[in-house]
Structure formats: C-alpha cells, structure tokens
Amino acid sequence: MSQRFQGTSDYVATEDLKVAVNAAIALERPLLIKGEPGTGKTVLAYEVAKALGAPLLTWHVKSTTKAQQGLYEYDAVTRLRDSQLGDEKVKDIGNYIKKGKLWEAFDAPVRPVLLIDEIDKADIEFPNDLLQELDRMEFYVYETNQTVKAAVRPVVIITSNNEKELPDAFLRRCFFHYIRFPDDDTMKSIVDVHFPGIKQKLVAEALRIFYDMRKVPGLKKKPSTSELLDWLKLLLVEDIDESVLREKDPTKLIPPLHGALLKNEQDVHLFERLAFLARREGGTRPGQ
Secondary structure (H helix, E strand, C coil), rough: CCCCCCCCCCCCCCHHHHHHHHHHHHHHHCCCEEEECCCCCCHHHHHHHHHHHHCEEEEEEECCHHHHHHEECCCHHHHHHHHHHHCHHHHHHHHHHHECCCCCHHHHHEECCCECCCCCHHCCCCHCCHHHHHHCCCCECCCCCCCEECCCCCCEEEEEECCCCCCCHHHHHCCEEEEECCCHHHHHHHHHHHHCCHHHHHHHHHEEEEEEHCCCCCCCCCCHHHHHHHHHHHHHHHHHHHCCCCCCCCCCCCCCHHHHCCHHHHHHHHHHHHHHHHHHHHCCCCCC
C-alpha cells in the first residue's frame, strides 16, 4: 500500500493531520489521536481506510474491556458443557477460541486499518498490556500452542479523549497528533462538505453564535463540530432564516433549536444569564 493520505471528499483534513497520518504509516507505528469529543477522531480511521482502499477493523474500548479480548478469548464454559453432552467438537480446542480484533487484523490478507477507539476508557494497564503485541506484531495462543503473526503490518489508529493519562512506555511507541478545534475557515470547509450549497449568510451567523457560545466562561460542555452540524441540519429542516440568528431582543437570549448545541440544563441557565448581562451592559454577545 503506497498511497498517501490526502483527506477525502467527505472529510476535511488539515495539513498537519495529513502529515501525522502519513508519518505513522511510514514509521509503522500506531497513530495516537487526541482531541475534544466531536472533532472527528473516530471518523478519521474510517476515512483513512477509505482513502487507502483498505479494510477497516474497529475495536471500541469500554471500561470493562481487557487487552486479552483484542487477541482472543477461550470459551472454557461452552467446551465443558459440550463435553458433558458428548459433542465431538470438544476434541479440537480451536473450536472454542474466539479471535479478537488484533488477531483479525494480523490474519488480514491485505493491509487493514485497525481502529482502537477510546483507549482511555479502559483500565490504566490496558495500553501496557498491548505493548508487546503492537511492537512485535505477534502473540502466542497457549491453548492451541501456536504463534499468530501479522501477515502484513496493519495501520493502527488509536483514539483518546484524554480521560486519563496514558503510560509513558505506550506513548513512546506511538506517533502522536492532537486534533485542534477547527478554526473558522476549516469549519466553513467542513460545513460545505456536509451541506453543499448552503447559504453562506446563514453559515456566517451560525458560526458566529457557535464560536461565541464556546467562549462562554464556565460552560460544562462546549458544543463540538458534530453538534454544530446537527444544529445546521435542524436550521435547514425548519427553514430558519439568518435574520432570526441575528436577533438582538434580550427576551430571546438563546438561539433557536439550542438543544442541539447545549447538552445540560446548567449550561442553558449559564448561557441565559451571561447572554443577558452581556447584552444589557454593552450590546455585545457573550464571549466577546
């Protein structure tokens, strides 16, 4: 696979992100992607796979996920039950070995993209438990006395929401990139990809409100890119004009359909309070 990642028609990749993806591929190291929720970390793996014409394997990590599950799981309980029933299957222990996502990636005949999504959700030992397997691209199956080796080294993309610190030994083996929150121009490009032909005046007003809301001090959860796209979709569905978004009336403090942007009542109350004060004192919007 010699192609380089240049972004796709559905995904606006900044220059530094393209460099990071291609550097990780060239170095054959896992690419560790961090950034605010909603900045497109998970989607990146899908788009890299699409751009490279590679199969995608996804391993969504939960708080209960163990590293061993990525390699394989041995179902001893089912084997015991089958032996009690006299099933012939019990003679081959391989019938009770369930392949994990790493094993699937190692078995792939063409170079796949393996997404390990939200690695920071798992136990702190989880990343360390995968070090050797990701380094050597092989592991040993004790039950069947076999070594599983990667036919071709997969492109590994690991995402983290920074919920907890990752171990230094793990970080040393990764190529790291932090997806910065998109600036105004990048965000316009993202909007254009999702809503081709959308009125630019509506986008300009929506983005102004969106970035103002993100600046409000004390917000519990800042609205993200994905929430902006949801909001714009609703504005289009409801045919809301940009003049409504320019509303200066202090009795209409919150933008229409704000439930797509503000996700808890504390933020709604905070925004109402700050917006009212800002407009009363100087006619400016909150965050300015």
